[in-house]
Amino acid sequence: MTTRRDFLKTTSLGVGLTASMGWAALQAACSPGSLDKPLGVALVGLGSYATGQLGPALRETKYCRLAGVVTGDRTKGERWAADYGFDPSHIYSYDTFDQIKNDPDIDLVYVVLPNAMHAEFVIRAAKAGKHVITEKPMAVSVAECEQMIRACQENKVTLSVGYRCHFEPHNVEIMQVAKEKPLGEIKLIEAAFGFRAFGWENWRFHKNLAGGGAMMDVGIYCIQAACYVANELPVRITAQEVKTYPERFPDVDETILWQMQFPSGTLANCSTSYAVNIHHLDVYCEQGNFGLSPAFGYDGIQGYVGDKKLDLGQVSEQALHMDHIALATQGKAQLATPGEMGLRDMKIIEAIYAAVASKQPVELAW
Numbered sequence: 059m060t061t062r063r064d065f066l067k068t069t070s071l072g073v074g075l076t077a078s079m080g081w082a083a084l085q086a087a088c089s090p091g092s093l094d095k096p097l098g099v100a101l102v103g104l105g106s107y108a109t110g111q112l113g114p115a116l117r118e119t120k121y122c123r124l125a126g127v128v129t130g131d132r133t134k135g136e137r138w139a140a141d142y143g144f145d146p147s148h149i150y151s152y153d154t155f156d157q158i159k160n161d162p163d164i165d166l167v168y169v170v171l172p173n174a175m176h177a178e179f180v181i182r183a184a185k186a187g188k189h190v191i192t193e194k195p196m197a198v199s200v201a202e203c204e205q206m207i208r209a210c211q212e213n214k215v216t217l218s219v220g221y222r223c224h225f226e227p228h229n230v231e232i233m234q235v236a237k238e239k240p241l242g243e244i245k246l247i248e249a250a251f252g253f254r255a256f257g258w259e260n261w262r263f264h265k266n267l268a269g270g271g272a273m274m275d276v277g278i279y280c281i282q283a284a285c286y287v288a289n290e291l292p293v294r295i296t297a298q299e300v301k302t303y304p305e306r307f308p309d310v311d312e313t314i315l316w317q318m319q320f321p322s323g324t325l326a327n328c329s330t331s332y333a334v335n336i337h338h339l340d341v342y343c344e345q346g347n348f349g350l351s352p353a354f355g356y357d358g359i360q361g362y363v364g365d366k367k368l369d370l371g372q373v374s375e376q377a378l379h380m381d382h383i384a385l386a387t388q389g390k391a392q393l394a395t396p397g398e399m400g401l402r403d404m405k406i407i408e409a410i411y412a413a414v415a416s417k418q419p420v421e422l423a424w
């Protein structure tokens with residue numbers, strides 16, 4: 059993996075014509091200033107994403123350090139404390155969480171719980187006076203997202219969503235190409251993200267904890283990509299749902315195909331699924347195409363811009379993202395993935411579900 063230092067060194071040197079555009083933007087987002095001391099982060103929910111990605115990323119951050127955890131499993135918390143070198147007095151349970159208010163070592167709370175628990179813990183973190191990051195999807199309804207934004211505003215803390223692709227070099231490059239349009243106007247965006255899901259006991263397959271199925275879990279990456287490529291808000295949604303394994307997914311959506319129309323006329327055609335592996339982003343323009351395949355995973359992302367290959371190596375996008383958020387909480391960067399972006403995406407998800415249910419197009423007013 060490219061280290062953070064290698065990455066910033068490479069960006070400052072530039073890496074060629076098309077490949078330099080997004081990297082410069084990313085470098086600007088990552089290095090606008092510095093902090094005297096790193097912010098203390100508490101991870102809430104020590105599951106697979108926290109363990110496999112966020113904990114390791116916190117070993118690479120410059121402006122954040124893991125200072126505590128919130129977990130239902132005290133023994134696991136103690137293992138984390140030993141592993142990451144913080145005092146066990148900074149281990150909280152979901153019941154004792156509110157005491158975090160009196161913990162000066164914790165500046166930023168990162169909610170990595172099942173989707174339907176995000177709103178409660180973001181609001182409790184805000185009331186404790188802590189800045190908050192919540193994983194995607196921000197919550198399970200528009201109403202919840204609005205409550206979370208209000209709570210953070212009232213308590214004067216920042217709210218960010220864990221949309222890590224905004225700090226993944228290939229995706230950032232695509233955003234920049236989409237802005238600069240070297241291949242002419244964007245006509246059609248195709249985005250797909252799905253995987254063959256197993257393990258029916260997992261909370262992901264239960265609406266009360268997940269809020270929805272593949273759409274909430276990975277379809278949201280396609281919504282994100284369509285919006286950051288189009289650089290507009292969609293105004294009309296059409297959608298179709300298919301259940302190829304109705305017995306496996308009685309409670310949540312399995313496969314949804316949907317279309318997003320943008321005011322300029324650009325159309326995004328997207329799909330998400332728990333039944334098949336599907337994973338790409340292709341953007342069709344007047345004079346050529348660009349895209350990524352795979353597009354949104356933690357590693358191995360590759361792409362193309364016209365006939366040029368895009369292979370920018372790998373960095374810890376989570377580390378870059380958390381450092382950016384730390385700077386933003388101190389007024390040293392403009393937050394790239396604010397709660398308002400999570401709310402926007404939830405409005406689109408609700409419109410997609412409404413279009414599936416009604417079998418009619420749904421208009422979106424912003």
Ligand code: NDP
Nearest residue numbers: 103104105106107108129130131170171172173193194195
């Ligand atoms: P896991 O199931 O692996 O972990 C969730 C953790 O939440 C559990 O380990 C547990 O931690 C805690 N928890 C508390 N109450 C419950 C409950 N009732 N049921 C299950 N878990 C509970 O999930 P993930 O880590 O995969 O996902 C967590 C969040 O992160 C989701 O919102 C998901 O969408 C998001 N995510 C984001 C990714 C990204 O790339 N941005 C990638 C993967 C996930 P403990 O034992 O410590 O109490």
